[in-house]
Amino acid sequence: MSEKLQSINLNKIPNHIAVIMDGNGRWAKNKGMQRVFGHKNALTAVREAVAGASEIGSKFITLYAFSTENWKRPKLEVDTLMGLLISSLKKELPDFHKNGIKVNSIGALEQLPKKAQKVLQHVIDETSKNTKITLTFALSYGSREEIVNAIKNISKKVVNNEIDIKKIDEKIINNHLYTFNLPDVDLMIRTSGEQRISNFLLWQMAYAELYFTDVLWPDFRKDHLFDAILDYQNRERRFGKTSEQIDTNG
Numbered sequence: 001m002s003e004k005l006q007s008i009n010l011n012k013i014p015n016h017i018a019v020i021m022d023g024n025g026r027w028a029k030n031k032g033m034q035r036v037f038g039h040k041n042a043l044t045a046v047r048e049a050v051a052g053a054s055e056i057g058s059k060f061i062t063l064y065a066f067s068t069e070n071w072k073r074p075k076l077e078v079d080t081l082m083g084l085l086i087s088s089l090k091k092e093l094p095d096f097h098k099n100g101i102k103v104n105s106i107g108a109l110e111q112l113p114k115k116a117q118k119v120l121q122h123v124i125d126e127t128s129k130n131t132k133i134t135l136t137f138a139l140s141y142g143s144r145e146e147i148v149n150a151i152k153n154i155s156k157k158v159v160n161n162e163i164d165i166k167k168i169d170e171k172i173i174n175n176h177l178y179t180f181n182l183p184d185v186d187l188m189i190r191t192s193g194e195q196r197i198s199n200f201l202l203w204q205m206a207y208a209e210l211y212f213t214d215v216l217w218p219d220f221r222k223d224h225l226f227d228a229i230l231d232y233q234n235r236e237r238r239f240g241k242t243s244e245q246i247d248t249n250g
């Protein structure tokens with residue numbers, strides 16, 4: 001068993017971990033290869049991150065796999081990513097079952113190629129009864145677009161007298177986001193040394209702890225996740241209160 005895993009306090013585990021899986025292109029370039037080679041070598045890292053999160057008892061892990069902005073990349077790269085999405089989902093389905101993984105997705109899924117939508121829906125349906133951990137793929141996801149959609153949908157309901165404007169609160173907004181069935185993010189990890197959010201879960205990360213590592217995504221392993229967890233466990237989440245209040249009230 002990993003030494004790092006043994007140092008983790010199992011009573012202080014982030015319930016929801018979100019990951020910006022970044023650095024595939026640079027990983028490939030470092031090896032003198034094309035960018036897509038990095039994407040093709042990213043699956044092990046995905047498996048390790050999910051297995052690690054599951055081992056420590058996190059109930060939710062959300063992976064940023066493709067942003068609304070990523071559609072602007074060269075066609076070859078976009079096509080390769082969509083192809084990998086389809087083949088990886090198919091390949092991993094038996095392991096999702098074996099490991100109790102429930103698959104979920106967020107984003108403008110209607111923008112994905114039909115084939116990808118179909119495979120994704122199949123995997124979501126097939127794994128819907130699994131309960132160990134919920135694995136959410138953010139695909140064609142953009143947080144601003146998500147918020148715009150929520151506002152449109154809430155406005156429609158106001159116009160149709162389904163929602164009273166005075167009753168609009170954080171809960172109603174939450175319920176109209178792609179993440180309506182997910183809790184707030186506790187820990188956000190970004191690989192590759194970039195220290196930004198890149199339009200990921202802006203609302204849901206309001207009080208998340210942020211962790212940045214220089215590791216490039218294809219090199220990410222369980223022990224890197226455990227490093228992030230150990231760092232998280234050394235932080236004091238105050239949610240606006242004072243340190244003294246946290247000490248006495250827990």
Ligand code: IPE
Pocket residue numbers: 021022023024025026027065066070081192217
């Ligand atoms: C992350 O790696 C994967 C996706 C955004 C799909 P990148 O492809 O962004 O890799 P870098 O940041 O260019 O190294």
Ligand code: IPE
Pocket residue numbers: 020021022023064065066067070194196198
């Ligand atoms: C963010 O990474 C999106 C994903 C990891 C899917 P990018 O590499 O696209 O982000 P920027 O453009 O460098 O901010």
Ligand code: MG
Pocket residue numbers: 022023024
């Ligand atoms: Mg990048």
